Amino acid sequence: xxxxxxxxxxxxxxxxxLAYLYGTQVYRQxxxxxxxRTPSSTHTSAEDTVVVIEGTKHCEDLHWHKPTQRLFTxxxxxxxTRFSWWPPLANxxxxxxxxxARASLVVVDPKTQKSxxxxxxxxxxxxxxxxxxxxxxxxxPQKQGVYIFAINHLPNPAVYGKYPYGPAKPGTWxxxxxxxxxxxxxxxxxxxxxxxxxxxxxDLIRTPNDIQVLGxxxxxxxxxxxxxxxxxxxHGRWRQIEDVYPGASWTDTIHVELDSLEPVKGTAAAATAxxxxxxxxxxxxxxxxxxxxxxxxxxxxxxxxxxxLYVGKAEVVNSGNSPPRINITDTVEFDSLVDNPxxxxxxxxxxxxxxxxxxxxxxFSIPRHHNDTGVKIVGATAVVPRNDVRVWFAQPRFDSxxxxxxxxxxxxxxxxxxxxxxxxxxxLVTVGPAPYSLKREGGRARRGCM
Numbered sequence: 001x002x003x004x005x006x007x008x009x010x011x012x013x014x015x016x017x018l019a020y021l022y023g024t025q026v027y028r029q030x031x032x033x034x035x036x037r038t039p040s041s042t043h044t045s046a047e048d049t050v051v052v053i054e055g056t057k058h059c060e061d062l063h064w065h066k067p068t069q070r071l072f073t074x075x076x077x078x079x080x081t082r083f084s085w086w087p088p089l090a091n092x093x094x095x096x097x098x099x100x101a102r103a104s105l106v107v108v109d110p111k112t113q114k115s116x117x118x119x120x121x122x123x124x125x126x127x128x129x130x131x132x133x134x135x136x137x138x139x140x141p142q143k144q145g146v147y148i149f150a151i152n153h154l155p156n157p158a159v160y161g162k163y164p165y166g167p168a169k170p171g172t173w174x175x176x177x178x179x180x181x182x183x184x185x186x187x188x189x190x191x192x193x194x195x196x197x198x199x200x201x202x203d204l205i206r207t208p209n210d211i212q213v214l215g216x217x218x219x220x221x222x223x224x225x226x227x228x229x230x231x232x233x234x235h236g237r238w239r240q241i242e243d244v245y246p247g248a249s250w251t252d253t254i255h256v257e258l259d260s261l262e263p264v265k266g267t268a269a270a271a272t273a274x275x276x277x278x279x280x281x282x283x284x285x286x287x288x289x290x291x292x293x294x295x296x297x298x299x300x301x302x303x304x305x306x307x308x309l310y311v312g313k314a315e316v317v318n319s320g321n322s323p324p325r326i327n328i329t330d331t332v333e334f335d336s337l338v339d340n341p342x343x344x345x346x347x348x349x350x351x352x353x354x355x356x357x358x359x360x361x362x363x364f365s366i367p368r369h370h371n372d373t374g375v376k377i378v379g380a381t382a383v384v385p386r387n388d389v390r391v392w393f394a395q396p397r398f399d400s401x402x403x404x405x406x407x408x409x410x411x412x413x414x415x416x417x418x419x420x421x422x423x424x425x426x427x428l429v430t431v432g433p434a435p436y437s438l439k440r441e442g443g444r445a446r447r448g449c450m
């Protein structure tokens with residue numbers, strides 16, 4: 001997710017909403033911003049506590065991979081990069097920080113709640129990650145191999161020069177600050193490394209936020225995916241405006257198809273070789289997270305600032321080999337920001353299935369986390385600014401009277417920031433006492449939200 005640059009800009013632009021919106025829509029937008037909300041926390045029992053998983057600092061996205069029973073996440077890690085160079089929050093101050101620190105891919109075992117940082121093979125460059133996706137290796141008979149697609153927000157060499165980069169060159173203000181691309185890795189669960197296969201670059205991939213791999217019948221390798229652009233502008237006043245103005249429906253979702261996962265090595269065009277891209281969905285405000293519903297027939301997309309979940313289908317508009325367009329079928333509105341969606345399905349209790357979404361309840365708290373830790377010393381006490389964290393659960397139900405599908409929304413978890421500082425993603429999985437057996441409690445399996 002990406003957020004506002006300064007609170008003053010947000011407050012100053014509230015008048016824009018009053019001119020653009022009206023009635024209950026004004027109230028809803030101000031509620032999303034957190035103006036009418038008092039932060040609170042969900043009570044947890046002794047058996048149901050908040051646990052910190054070591055090695056998962058500044059993690060943006062989280063995916064549950066059912067075949068391997070593992071969670072995969074992308075973590076920015078060191079604060080030197082998170083608060084110096086992280087384009088999703090318009091942090092472009094110091095790309096030289098990438099020389100000494102880089103992000104990581106992390107695997108979490110939900111049984112032990114332990115994490116493993118993967119060691120990269122065939123990949124030595126800077127890595128500033130964001131959204132990811134994980135796809136099974138269909139050619140792996142043991143079903144332990146996965147492909148990991150991860151966004152990498154590299155500095156634009158036209159502005160900062162080549163790695164290890166330098167200060168912005170004079171006369172480059174109008175140029176994009178980042179030259180983001182996608183990195184594709186292969187990993188075998190149980191090992192401690194991820195082998196880099198290739199980079200993917202295209203002019204339509206401008207401000208990538210999240211990725212969803214698309215399967216195709218008869219093809220064992222993942223050669224198609226969609227990626228969201230969460231902003232049209234990377235920096236400047238227009239970037240700030242599109243953060244808060246609902247009429248800034250300038251973001252889109254891009255469909256990408258690759259000729260191969262093994263491009264010609266050693267050439268400057270290796271990242272762009274065999275890459276075909278087209279717009280699959282446009283006219284969105286702050287297009288953000290991506291995911292699948294229970295099956296690959298339905299896609300989940302979010303507008304973070306719009307606090308909206310969209311459910312859609314990728315459909316081929318014309319016959320032949322035309323790239324798909326995404327057709328929106330359902331729209332689900334929330335009263336706080338929502339980011340990366342995930343789908344929960346319990347085979348023992350199918351009726352409990354639904355979409356899990358996390359976000360913050362106070363838009364004005366986001367700027368305090370842009371480029372420093374925000375810790376202030378008051379007397380002898382360290383005071384950390386807090387975000388109101390909220391996790392939603394949305395379940396589809398068929399309404400016989402309306403003769404259509406409706407969505408029931410539940411606030412699954414919330415925190416005033418005292419335990420969880422901020423949130424962009426949540427995953428719900430079935431858990432139980434070792435050895436990972438389901439414990440039935442009141443007819444329902446115990447569940448953990450991570």
